[in-house]
Amino acid sequence: MTDLPEPGKPTHITAETRQAEKDRQRRLKFYSASQWTLIWWRFRRHRAAMVAAVILATMALAGIFAEFVAPYGTTTRNTGYIEGPPQVPQFCDDNGCSIRPFVHGNKTERDPITLRAISVPDPDIRHYVSLFVPGETVKVLGIFETDRHLIGLADPELKIHFWGTDDLGRDVFSRTIYATRTSLSIGVLGVMISFVLALIIGGVAGYAGGFLDNAIQRVTEVVRVIPIIPLYMGLAAAMPKEWSTTQVYFAMTLILGLFGWPTLARRIRSQLLSIRNEDYVVAARLAGARPGRIIGQHMLPSFTSFIIVDLVISFPYMILSETALSFVGLGLRPPSVSWGVLLQQAQSVRAIEQTPWLFIPAGFVVLAVLAFTVIGDGLRDAADPYSEAK
Amino acid sequence: MSRLLSVENLTISFRTDEGTITPVQDVTFAVDKGRTLGLVGESGSGKSVSTKALMRLLPRTASLGADTKMHYTAKDGQVMRIETLSDRSREIRALRGGEMGMIFQEPMASFSPVYTIGNQIIEAIRLHRPMSKREARAFAIDMLDKVGISNAGARIDQYAHELSGGMRQRAMIAVALSAGPALLIADEPTTALDVTIQAQVLDLMRDLQRELGMGMIFITHDLGVIAQVADDVAVMYLGSIVERGPARDVIRAPKHPYTQGLLAALPSLDTLSKRLTPIPGEIPSPNARPSGCPFHTRCAQKIAGLCDRKIPREVVPEPGRAVRCWLYDENGRAVA
Amino acid sequence: MLRFTVERLIGMVVTMALVSLMVFIIMEIPPGDYADRYAFRKYSGTGISVTAADVQAIRVDLGLDRPMLIRYFDWIGGIVLRGDFGQAFAFETSVNKVIGDKVWLTSGILFATLILTYLISIPIGIYAAVRRGSAVDYGLTVFSYLGLALPNFLLALVMLYFANRWFGSDIGGLFSAPYRDAPWSLPRVWDMLKHLWLPAVVLAWSAVAYQIQTVRATMSDELNKLSVTAARARGVPEGRLLLKYPARLAINPIVSTIGFDVNRIFSELPIVAVVLGLTELGQLLLRAYLDLDMNVAGAILLILTFAIVFMNFLSDILLAWLDPRIKLGA
């Protein structure tokens, strides 16, 4: 018997070898892919996480370019349309259809019961919706001056309120877009502060070990057990009433960040402790590398993916805290707009009944928190395919 | 000698995310009363899932082939058709523990960490023997004593993590035997133990088996162990039994190239001076089962054009032995 | 077990000492001490002009001029030795009087919430793990995500809205009108219980969402353990098997996170209290903070945190009792 290919079936064999070669190439690509490429491949397969990432990216972009995306400013009032319901662009009405979407104009009538002046849609007037319409002059990104806005009514004299207006006639859609920027940025800043603190505190504890570690563990425990909202209430009282909204914004971010680090610090510490005596770390130490360098260059990279997961899932904590505090009036104050500040106007059962559109910012809170959670889960699965998401 | 268990055409498939895989195909073997069948093969060859199927312990994602027959003669003489029993039936509960006992590779993980070993032995006893709590406890202490655990009266109230590895495995043997099974399935019971302890536990199991007259299926990946404990042997490769027969004969004169390879890889006194020759290549994964003879990707004697195309049938080269290899013809004579 | 308990006890006391120090420092942060505000409150509108000397006199009078460390020991000593939290300046009475039975109300809400959380999440989490991949399991996962994402104050509002529609308007608050200021009596307790379920449900919501996932994950892990297969292999009937082996271990993470749950409940309580009109609690917290009455604020923060530390201690002990491996490792 021989191992020579059987005569008469050459095509079969070349096809087989070609397939084998293709497999080999694929495997080669797979084995040589970096850790991050692998994580990205696995993450991409996580459909829910990809959807969540797109949602978050959209929110972030809308927030960054709020001046351009929002048709009006946060304080622009439309006194002719107070507590007005959302206006949904339509293509057809009783008078026929059009290619361009439009909304009906309003006329003022008296409420038959309360005799209050109310505005009701007038089906005979059409206002057309368009893109890149002229409006208030704004500075996008603080640099580019423009009077164009992403969407609005073609006639700059008239206003459209996709998500209705509040009790002062301010556009809920525009305000929500601006609020998105505030709330997300508090999350980002807060998480960054927490992260830096966690890195330093957890890093020192995990690298030094021994007495220092013990002492730090004690402090961590204390910070961890103090309930954040009551604590924040105490510190909020310490904030001078005359502080500007910007000062309050930074103070709040700082406080949330200052107390958000224990979980991550513990993670960093325990990971560091577990690899402290690995050969490559010892080798670096013996070679005389400085501790900061050893931690940064040799130790952290081995669990960066876990840190990223922890960072992502700590966003909801920041966002929910900000929202809750602002909601009860302890956090940001008007004229700042954040999701929590906007929801202040929806504090009563009456609001649910009469102006439910004021709750739209709540949808953003839920969506953002969900998105961060789902992305965190997706990243965790991608970074560590063998762990069961908890 | 009377038949205790006969398994025919056992085929097991799993539904997985990547599709259905069939890690066990057409496996046939038998165990007689009071005798030990050694089941040997590299890890992943399907030994564990095959024996789990006998006790219907496979997860819900598993399904048995249509031709699968597993006939077991119970202590009362009745023949149970295991493949037909429902997972929650009274028969299967009586079979589990009462008729067949099972010991696993990891004694630590076999015990729940939050109950004492006594608790778990007494549970087994009371499920299968009409005893009061107190009687069961006394019986359990006897049992621990019997498996060689000193100071059994105190050890019974300890947790698994408080015992040494060897003691734990002895305790697990006590759990399995206390319900009085007629067939003991030992799934690599000594693999996780230190070498000296391995020998002790092996001795213990052999003695207990003789004393109690049990049948036994002893799973291992080590042919050397087979020589010590088994009367018969079945060699598994990638979900098929490639060779079976009396343990002594198979080890002395292996027929199948895979068995020959396993033996060549085995350190022994007369091979100490020579280099061990491991079987080349890696065991293919069960979701990429080779066509034809499953061993052809690693076989030095493969017949190109035949071995990789057609699955060899089981033939009888000598009375009492069987082999699945194209090197032997219908009558079991070597072809080449 | 005794040694373990003592060790944990010492750990608890150390943590409490550090916590008290931290709370005291927080109380010290607000600019301008209470003497300024006291003077302002006392003399504003009376036409009397207040001099720095007057304020200083008040300061000395209240003992606020002493060094910080002394005031700390004075404060914590009073609390530990006499259960005396000092004067509530803004309320012009003792802190104990101001807080008083609010401690019991808070405990009531806390335990109602905890019990509700565990009663719901443990069985459901176990069920979801056993029926893994089923429609029910899938639905529960979606619910859990939503439960975690929905801010509690919104939930409170929505619940209040429906409670109002279904049970009448007298659902907010902790008592109905006739009992609000009545002395304690059986009917008053009953009245409170009738109001307690709403805050308990709101506060339990996110904890339930979280703990269902925890129980489900642990239970799934435990279901695949060899010890479960081993028990099945000795013929343990399926129902008993699930309860005795995996379910028994699936509650361990719940026990170990009791302190965490208490922390979250205390964090959410002030917010939910404001929405649900639990004037007894929320308003007290808010007023203390807004009036800069750091004695009341500090006392509340201290009591809440001590409660959390104590619950952590309890959970450690309970866990060690539930899981014999822990004592060995300690």
Ligand SMILES: Nc1ncnc2c1ncn2[C@@H]1O[C@H](COP(=O)(O)OP(=O)(O)O)[C@@H](O)[C@H]1O
């Ligand atoms: N629950 C399962 N789901 C899918 N495949 C399984 C499962 N359990 C075992 N297998 C497959 O069965 C093969 C044989 O496993 P096993 O019987 O444990 O091998 P052995 O005991 O011989 O080492 C494994 O390679 C694995 O692919």
Ligand code: SF4
């Ligand atoms: S059938 Fe062919 S490939 Fe398989 S073992 Fe026999 S000779 Fe080797």
Ligand SMILES: [Mg+2]
């Ligand atoms: Mg196995």
